[in-house]
Amino acid sequence: MSTATEHVEHTDGHEAEHHGLSDKQYIYVALILAALTAIEVSTYYIDFGPFFMPTLFILMTVKFVTVVSYFMHLKFDNKLFTYLFYSGLILAICVYCGFLATFKFFLQKG
């Protein structure tokens, strides 16, 4: 995954930057995501003890960020897109954590 930027020649002669990975690299990323999903599913069959919840949350976050960064090209695109998307996401997390805290959701689980 060393080369992250390719150049594509347009038919009108202009050269436009094509940000992203090669097709082969996309397949590698998909294989990693499939392996992470397999580990996630294994938590249903294997007792992870106290590591159950942290493992699931870490795997979910890694899969989420991988799809957003590589398949949605945020890693290679303009940073403004990253700010737009993650500001919505962080706002949603803050608002709904506050909402759940209002209903004492975290105290019940704790």
Next chain:
Amino acid sequence: MAETAISHDHDASHGAHSSTGLSNNKLGMWMFLGSECLLFGGLISTYMLYKGRVNSGPQPNKIFDIPFTSVSSFVLLMSSLTMVLAVSAAQRKDERNMNLWLIITALLGATFVGGQVYEFTSFYREGLGFTTSLFGSSFYTLTGFHGVHVSVGIIMLMALVGMNRNNRIPGDRAEVVELIGLYWHFVDIVWIVIFTLVYLIPS
């Protein structure tokens, strides 16, 4: 005057660009996806709050079929791969492969939706209706909204294939494919969260 007209044509073929030099269409799509986080955040947190509220009907851990849902999740994950391959082909101006990957993505999406319909039907037969319990209402609302998003994505993909065959895609074709790809990947990342929080974490 002629130069201005040519300049406008060039802008139209590559999508309108903002003062930042970025495509307005792409900016709009990312803002839309950011706002969609709030929609699904609301549905997910409502489900989290109500998943233990089962006064009547089956409990979540009694009806969830994890092996079946795992296969559905895998299918949707692989549809993200085929979508990104379609975007890649569009950027190379390889129309044949672009159409092929778009059709495969739509078929994988349809398989996922078919699986969801089967799941809903089997849950209903086991006694979990929309109004059976707060768990049932919040579960069907959350996963149903996601299913509708996938269905809208399938319609957009098929419309894209049809429009491309008739050469009726306005502006920059690669950008249009990329925008629909962004929506499709978003639907996938929402399912990544739903699969973990709804199915894998017990109530």
